[in-house]
Amino acid sequence: MDNDFFSNKKFLFDLWASSYDWLFPSVFYQAVQKRLLEYVDLPERSSNVLDIGCGTGRLLERLATQFPELRGTGLDLSTNMLRMARLSNRHHPRLIFIEGKAESLPFANGQFDAVFSTISFLHYLEPQQVISEIARVLSPGGRFYLVDITSNKEVEPQLLPISPRGIRLYSPNQRQLLGSSAGLLCLSHHYLLGFVLLTIFAKP
């Protein structure tokens, strides 16, 4: 995939990072994350989770507070988003933040009990590649929590011309197909806020 695409996305989120947690949209993102927590089910023992496109790390912060044994890794394309995440990390070394791309995850097979993606999957040009990577790093029985704005267009993903190369919205059915082509089972869908839909997948 061309480097311009990643540089443009990175540039956009690097610019946004320092105001991300206090601008109006973050109120929306944080409300979505709070609702998501109502559906999160993690193993009793200390679990190891990954947040892809973690931004400023707010979701991992919430998870680490709710699950005191949890260890978490946040991965993001944007150096500045990660800088903000590290600055407000109250759970180091249980939480760590690293730079990388969702399309090629720098982790071993079966390393995580759960993977999260909130309002980030819609940015990916190669969703199939990303979901295969997620399936690879999940342990058997692990869960993938996908939270994004959904669409009711069934033929192909709805393309909105915002952000470099647009964003892609997937219907519940399209999500299910994406998951199954990577060997993930779609367990359920839940509307969190307006058109923001949580889809929960399991790795058999």
Ligand SMILES: C[S@@+](CC[C@H](N)C(=O)[O-])C[C@H]1O[C@@H](n2cnc3c(N)ncnc32)[C@H](O)[C@@H]1O
């Ligand atoms: C709208 S923000 C959402 C951040 C956070 N998940 C939240 O809910 O507040 C989208 C994030 O995805 C990251 N991102 C976009 N494309 C990415 C990619 N290919 N790999 C890793 N991160 C990516 C951006 O840098 C940005 O931090």
